[in-house]
Amino acid sequence: MDYLTFIQLLDSTVRLATPLLLACLAGLFSERAGIFDIGLEGKMLAAAFFSAAIASLTGNVWIGLMAGIGASLLLSGLHGLASITFRGNQLISGVAINFLAAGMTVLIAQDWFQQGGRTPSLVGGARFEGITLPGADAMADTPIIGPLYSELISGHSILVYLAFAAVPLTWWLLYRTRFGLRLRAVGENPASVDTAGISVVGLRYAAVGICGILCGVAGAYLSTALQAGFVKDMSAGRGFIALAALIFAKWRPWYALWATLLFGLFGALETRPDVIEALIGMKVQGQLLGALPYIMTVVILAGFVGKAIPPRAGGEPYVKER
C-alpha cells in the first residue's frame, strides 16, 4: 500500500468517524446524566431528513442544519418527557423514537417530494462543501507532509472540524465546570444533587437537550456533507455503532474519539477490500468487517477486555424517597 492510499484511507476514516463521534458525544452527555439513550439512531435520521429537506427547499444549508437540530431536539424532548417527567422506561422510549423517526421521515419525504422517500439531490449552497485550509494547495506537492496536510487535514466540511473540536470542549465542560460536576453527579447519584437544592429534572433535560443538538449535527452531516441528500434509513445503524463506541470509550470524551476513529476505520476498510488484502494477505468478507464494531462491543461488554462501568444511576428514573 502506498503512502497516498494510506492517506486516502485515513481521510475516509475521518469522514466516516465524524457522525459516529458526534452521536457518541451526544450519548455521552445523556448517559452521563443517567438517561440511557438508544434513540441516537432515530434522532440522527430525523435530523438527516430535515436538514436535507429544508436545505433543498431554501437552498441554504445553514437553515437546513438548524432544522435538523430542531427535529432532533424535538425527539430529545419526547425522550425527556417519557423518561424524566413521566419516569417511563428509557429503553422502550428509545426504541419508540427510532421507529417514529424511521416512519415519519419517509412519510413526510413522500408527502413533500414524491420521490419514494428521498429528498432531491443537494447542490451548491444547500450542501456543506469541503474547506480548503490556507496553504493546502501550495503544500500539496511537498513530500510526506504535503499530502498529509492537503488530503487528510484540509478539505473537510466545517462540521468535521466542529466534531473534533467538540471532544476537548466536552472534556472541559465535564471535568472543569460546575455544570459538568453536577451533570456527572446526577448520573451517579441524583439524590445527592436533589438534596443539594439543584433540580434533577432541569439537569437531565439540559443533558438530553445537548444530546439532541449533537445528534442533530450528526444527522445533518450525513445528508448535507457526507452525502448530497436524504435517502430512506440513511443512518444505517450508525446510532447503534455510536452507542457501541460509547461503551467502548467507557463514557469518556477522549476515549470516544479513539473509539469512533477505530470504527470509522472499519467503515473505510469495508469499501476498500483491495487494501485489506494487501495488508493481511487474505480476503476478508465485507459482511464480517461491517459486523466487527458490534462483535467488539459484545466482547468489551462481556468484560473480557477491560470492564466498562456505566454511570451508576443510568436507566433508573429518579423518585424522591419518602
Added chain:
Amino acid sequence: MDVMPKWAEVVLVPLISLLLAAIISALVILAIGEDPVAAVKLMVTGALGSTYGWGYTLYYATNFMFTGLAVSIAFHARLFNIGGEGQAMLGGLGVALACLYIPWPHWSLALIGAAFMAGLFGAVWAAIPAWLQAKRGSHIVITTIMFNFIAAALLNYVLVNMLRPKGSMDPATARFPDATNLPTLHDLLAPLGIAFSKAAPANVSLLVAVAACFALWVLIWRTRLGYEIRAYGHSESAARYAGISPVKITMIAMIISGALAGMMATNNVMGEAERLVLNSTEGAGFIGIAVALMGRSHPLGVFIAAILFGFLYQGGAELALWTSIPRELIVVIQALVILFTGALDNMVRIPLEKVFLALRRRKTRGAG
C-alpha cells in the same frame, strides 16, 4: 390498597394508550392530505373485508404472536429482549437447513422438524446474550441489539457464500422441496366446507402460534417454572433467597424467548416464502415489542394485540396500494403504540389513578 381496579389496569390503560396513538396517527394522515375516515374504511375492507384480507391479516398476526410471546416471556423475567429480529433471522436459517437437507416424507413431520430447528437456532442466538448477562453482567439490551446486526451480517454471509444455488445472483436459498410446503388455511378449511382464499399466505403455523399462546399461559401462571420466572422478574434478591438461581432463570427465559422468536420462521420462511431470502423477518421481531407492551405481556393480550397489528399491517399495505399513504405509516403507528403503552405509560396511568381515587373518596363519603 391498589388504587385502580384490575380491569382498569388491564383493559382501560392499554385502551386509552391505543386511542391516543390512533388520534395522533389520524392527525398524521390529515397532515399529508388524506382522509383518516376513508383510510380506516379502506384498511377495514382491505384487511377484514374478504377471506383474502383475513388470510394476510392472520399471516402477519402469526408472526407477531411468536415475536410478541418471545418479548413477553423475557419481560416476565425483567429482561428486555430487543433481539427478536436476529433470533427470527437465525430461526429462518434453521428452517432452511431443515427443509433443504432432510428429505421429509410429509409436511407435518417437516413442520415438527423445522419448528425444532427454528427454535433451536433462535434459542442459541438468545442464549449467548443471556449467558453474557447472567455470567458477565453485560447489559442484555445492548448485546441483543448488537446480535441483531451480527445476525444480519451472518445471514448475508451464509446466503451469499454458502446457500445460494449455483448461477443464481439472488442472495437466497433454492426453493424448498414440495413435501415441506405447509397447507394454507384454504387447504385446511376446504374439507370443512368453508371457502377460504387460495392466494392468502395464512397457514397451519397459525395454529402452532395459538397453541404457543396457550402453552405460555400455562407455563407462566400455572407451573413452578413460571412462578420462579415471575418471582425473579419482580425481585432478584428475593429469588436468590428462595433458592431460585438467577443464572438459570435468565438462561431459561431467554432460551424460551429466542426459541419462540425463531419459530416465527415456520410461518414466514416455510409457510409463505418457501425459501430463505435476505430480510425475511421484515421487522416482525421489533413489532413483537409493541405487541408485548400492548398485550401487557399476557398471552391472551399478546394474541389480541398480534391480530390488531396483523390488521394494521395488511390494512397499511392496502393503503399504500390505493392512496398516497406509504407503508411507513405502520411504522409510525407501531412507534406510537410503543411510546404510549411502554414509555409514556405513567402519562396515562397517573391521571387515571387520580380519577379512581376521587371516585372512591366520593363513594366512601356517600356511604359514611
Added chain:
Amino acid sequence: MTPETTTERQATAASTAPAIELKGISKAFGPVQANKDISIRVMPGTIHGIIGENGAGKSTLMSILYGFYKADKGEIWINGSRTEIPDSQAAIAAGIGMVFQHFKLVENFTVLENIILGAEDGRLLKPSLAKARRTLVELANDYGLNVDPDALIQDIGVGMQQRVEILKALYRQADILILDEPTGVLTPAEADQLFRILGRLKSEGKTIILITHKLREIMETTDTVSVMRRGEMTATVKTSETSPAELAELMVGRKVLLRVDKTPAQTGEVVLDIKGLTVIDDKGVERLRGVDLQVCAGEILGIAGVAGNGQSELLEVLGGYQGGTGEVRLNGELLDLTGHLSDGQSRRNHGIAHVPEDRQREGLIMEYQAWENTAFGYHHDPAYRAGLLMNNTAIRDDTTGKMERFDVRPPNPKLAAKNFSGGNQQKIVLAREIERNPDLLLIGQPTRGVDIGAIEFIHQQIVALRDQGKAILLVSVELEEILALSDRIAVMFDGRVMGERLPQDTDEKELGLLMAGITDTDAPHSVAEVEANLAKAASAEKRT
C-alpha cells in the same frame, strides 16, 4: 432562590425567638395521613430530639422542613420569620442542613467535590475547590471534623462519610442541623464521637434536631424531646424531666413490656456447628474471617454487632445463597457451601428455615399475593403440586390457616404483600418459616420496621419455637432485642466473632466495646483507641 420572608415579625423576636417553629403542619400521602396538625418549637443552641416508632411520621416532618415535600397545611417559622420552603434550595438558604439516614454522596467523587456540589462559587470548578479546601481546614479546626479532602467517598468508612455529610451542611453555613437516625450504621464508640461533635456544634450556637427511635440517645444527648405517634405529636418535654419508660409509653400509647417473658433454656444437642467459616464477596473483600459458632437445640444464639460486620453474610451462607469456605454441619451432616447443593432449596430440605433481614427485598415478592408468598421458597413442596402444575387451591387453603394462626390482618390471602403493614408482612414470613417445623431457624432483624404490638407477638413466637427444642440463630443490630431474647450472645466485628457472653453476665457497655473490636473489655479504653481500631478495620477492607 431566597426564602420569602413576610413582614410579620413577632414582637419579641430577635434574641428569644425559636430557631424553628412549626405551626399546625399536616401532610397526607393519598389516603395515609403522615403528619396531623404538628406544632413544635426548638430554641437556638439546643439539641432537640424527635422520637417515635417506625412510620410515626418523623421523617416526613423533617422532609417538609427540608423542602422535599410541601405541607398540605401549616406554617414554618425560622428565627422568628415566617418562611416558605418550597424546595431544598430554600431550606439551605434558610440555614437548614440535613444529614439523611442514607447518605446522599457521589461515591466516585472526592470529599471536596461532594462538599462543593450545589454550593460552587461561579461556573468554573478550580476556584470553588480551592476555597472549599481552605474552609475545610477551618471547619476541622473549629469542630474537630477531620477528613481527607482528596479521598474518594467509596474508599472511606461510614463514620467518615457521615462526617462529610455534616461538613456539607456546615459548608453551606447551616445554623440548624437535622440528623435522621444517625447512629444506625455506627458502633457505640463512633456514636459517642458523633454526639461529642454535636455537643461542640451546640456550644458554637448551632441548633440540632436529632431524629431517632433509640431512647438511650435521646436521654443522653438532648435538651428537649418531642414524641410522635401515628403522625401526631403526642408530647414535648424537657429531657431532664422525663424517663425512658415515660417516653416509651408516649411513643406507643400504652404501657410497654420492655422485657420478654421466658423461662431458662433447656439446651439439647448441638444442631448447628460452624468451623472456620470464611466468605469473600465478589469484590474480593473478606466478609467473614474464620467464624466458629455452635447453636444447640432449644437455645437462641443472638449475634450482636453493628450492621455490615459480617452478620448478613453469615445468614446468607447458612441460607444457601452466598458461597463460603470452612465447615458447617447441621445435626452432624456437612453442608455444601459452594457446590450445586449450595442454594436455598437444599437448605430448606435440610430443615433450615430463614426469616431474612430485609423482608421486602428478600423475604417476600411484594407484587405477589399473600398465598403466592406462602409458597415462596417451598414451591417445590409436593403438597403444593398437582402433576406438572402448581396446586394453587391447596396453597390458598394453607395460607388461610396460617394467616389465622399468626393473626395476620387483614386475613385475605389474595391481597398483594405490598398492601400489608410491616408487622403483618413479617408475620406472613414468620408463619411460612416457623410452620415448616425447622431444626434451625435463621432470623435476621425480626422486628425492624415493625410496630410494638407486633414486636411482642413476634418475640413470643420465637421463644415458643425455642421451647419446642429448636435451634435459633438470631441476628439483630438492636442490642436491647439481643439482650432480651438471647440465651447466649456472640458479638461480631469485622467478620470475626469477638467473644461470647451470657446475657445475665454482660451489659450494653461491654457488648459495645466488643462490637468495636476490643476484647479486653475490663481495661479502660479511650475513644481515640476505639476510633483507631475502627479505622484499621475500614482500611483493611479497602486493601483486600
